[in-house]
Amino acid sequence: MKLQIPIALTILTAVLLSGCGGQIGSASGAPSAQTPAPTATAATAAEEALSLNGSVAALPVMIALTEGFSQKTGGAADAVASGKEAAMTAVTSGEANFAVYDGTADEAPDGTAAKVIAYQAVAVVINTSAGVRDLKPSELSAIFSGQSTDWSDFGGKGPITLIVPEKSNAFRIFFEENFGLRESGNGIAKSLIPDSAAVSDDPLEDTKATEGAVCICSADKVLGTGEAIRIGGIELNRSTLEDGTYPACRSVVFLQRDTLTAGEQAFCDYLSSADARTRIQDAGFLPKDANP
The missing domain is CATH 3.40.190.10 (Periplasmic binding protein-like II)
Known part of the structure; x- marks a missing residue:
């Protein structure tokens, strides 16, 4: 049975580098010789809605992350708990942007990358x-x-x-x-x-x-x-x-596709923030990279 929790999110309006943990570049001010106009990539990121799919055990983490991202940025996304295997399939098929599940990082399908984010x-x-x-x-x-x-x-x-x-x-x-x-x-x-x-x-x-x-x-x-x-x-x-x-x-794993959209990159950057770690801990989990 699917558990679905709609959550409002906003994707950062920014020019983003590829890969989780990368830096977010920003575009601000009016166009000038020194400041280029906002790009189509930035506009796409602002309009993109994200979907997280995962296991029931990882649902509190998904909720914590999407709520935090929403409060930091503003827009639309959802968190769905349909089970680990279904979540992985949803990411590889393009139905979902990310999967969050209890398991191991070496379960990642071809074309995806996974890492432990919490315990x-x-x-x-x-x-x-x-x-x-x-x-x-x-x-x-x-x-x-x-x-x-x-x-x-x-x-x-x-x-x-x-x-x-x-x-x-x-x-x-x-x-x-x-x-x-x-x-x-x-x-x-x-x-x-x-x-x-x-x-x-x-x-x-x-x-x-x-x-x-x-x-x-x-x-x-x-x-x-x-x-x-x-x-x-x-x-x-x-x-x-x-x-x-x-x-x-048990470990909580975050799964993404190898190639990210601008909106997906924005979420990955949020995932590595102190705010995300705090929210994971507030949900009762131990962030992977928290201080001992």
Whole structure:
């Protein structure tokens, strides 16, 4: 099923160099011997409407980027979540300008280029009273499914209290999929986290305040703080995110055609801006090139 979110965007009125990350040249003032009149390329960029297509998991990133581009520039575009494969096909066929999806950059079809722009990562945080700082993936599954109810099973002490986001939370869904905590029946996906788990708008703070508590949260909330436990002996840090060894992470990839229109180049330039990185982080994702 397609999820479509129309968003107003404006394409920069500018003379643009090719390739994402290139510089935008500008034309301003009246024509003169020193200042040439605006070119047809600049006019085309101003009128061009862009379309981003991607996976459902990457939809928050697409929305963040298109909203930011709109506020910076002004015009029309849309963001569509029709799935990774459909998004790639849409770019190669010319139906969409860009694809944004969870996966790897080496999946790019011929005639396109791809790069990782963000990470969706989940951190696991345990109240210090439990005395547990490292869990295997199978142990996390046992804890969050309710099979294990006491930290003594893992070398700690005291009863386990589960604190989780609401069922529709994207990071909870990703965590469930990643650790075998989600099953499908009659076409409906069901969470295996017990209903007795406490649901919180701020699982991290509630876990810090509750003895024996454990929670999942977006990794951007604890990256660099040392609060996240190790999973299978692997720490949460930017290196383990980038090399793919952290077990609760997936990359968000941006796909473009090799040859860009003026409007597409304008969007690529915005993508490399500080504003775009801030909006990606505000959506709960970790920008690829953010500071550790």
